[in-house]
Amino acid sequence: MQLIEIYRSIQGESSFAGIPCVFVRLAACNLRCVWCDSEYTFTGGRKMTAEEVEREVVGLSAGGLIEVTGGEPMLQERELVPLMERFLALGYTLLLETSGERPLARVPSAVHKIVDVKCPGSGEGGTFRESNLESLTSRDEVKFVLADRADYEFARDFTRAHQLENKVASVIFSPAFKKNPSQERDAANCLLDPRILAEWILADGLNVRLGLQIHKFIWEPATKGV
Numbered sequence: 001m002q003l004i005e006i007y008r009s010i011q012g013e014s015s016f017a018g019i020p021c022v023f024v025r026l027a028a029c030n031l032r033c034v035w036c037d038s039e040y041t042f043t044g045g046r047k048m049t050a051e052e053v054e055r056e057v058v059g060l061s062a063g064g065l066i067e068v069t070g071g072e073p074m075l076q077e078r079e080l081v082p083l084m085e086r087f088l089a090l091g092y093t094l095l096l097e098t099s100g101e102r103p104l105a106r107v108p109s110a111v112h113k114i115v116d117v118k119c120p121g122s123g124e125g126g127t128f129r130e131s132n133l134e135s136l137t138s139r140d141e142v143k144f145v146l147a148d149r150a151d152y153e154f155a156r157d158f159t160r161a162h163q164l165e166n167k168v169a170s171v172i173f174s175p176a177f178k179k180n181p182s183q184e185r186d187a188a189n190c191l192l193d194p195r196i197l198a199e200w201i202l203a204d205g206l207n208v209r210l211g212l213q214i215h216k217f218i219w220e221p222a223t224k225g226v
């Protein structure tokens with residue numbers, strides 16, 4: 001399979017935020033979100049066998065948390081599903097970050113899927129494959145990255161329409177980050193002020209989690225490989 005990088009850091013998002021994690025970042029993406037911070041994954045990378053990936057991951061951490069991310073990892077489903085099964089057999093807790101545009105039915109049920117449903121402001125709204133709702137379990141998390149009020153209302157209405165709060169472990173509303181953030185570790189780099197988002201969530205009585213990408217507050221926001 002084609003990989004961009006494997007590294008160990010602190011998980012910055014989801015209900016696993018703050019926990020040390022090995023990131024396995026696969027190459028290529030079929031979407032082009034306007035605020036994407038991972039454009040370096042669109043091309044290039046190195047070809048690796050499942051054995052090579054496993055060796056590198058085990059060398060970084062003998063257990064604990066792994067996140068498979070991208071790009072869009074499910075573009076390499078044929079190689080990725082057996083790799084995820086290997087990691088599960090080794091006893092790791094496994095997260096898969098995906099847009100949900102590709103089918104998710106073959107993802108092993110023990111994997112925690114973190115499904116990033118694209119909102120209109122991303123420029124890729126409407127790409128979530130609705131049949132993937134059937135593959136969501138109480139282990140999974142659904143994330144909405146929000147740039148403005150229209151994105152918030154989309155996320156709120158989608159959450160309610162599909163009763164996500166009762167279906168998955170966590171529904172995350174997360175402010176989008178500016179494409180060219182300053183080097184300050186500062187909420188001013190968010191396209192949507194977290195305080196305003198908090199007020200909207202409380203006003204609407206939503207049972208969702210406000211998610212900040214904490215790695216962008218620990219390290220300078222443009223830092224890669226963290």
Ligand code: SF4
Nearest residue numbers: 029031032033036071
């Ligand atoms: S799905 Fe992810 S990697 Fe692909 S363009 Fe959107 S933010 Fe970037």
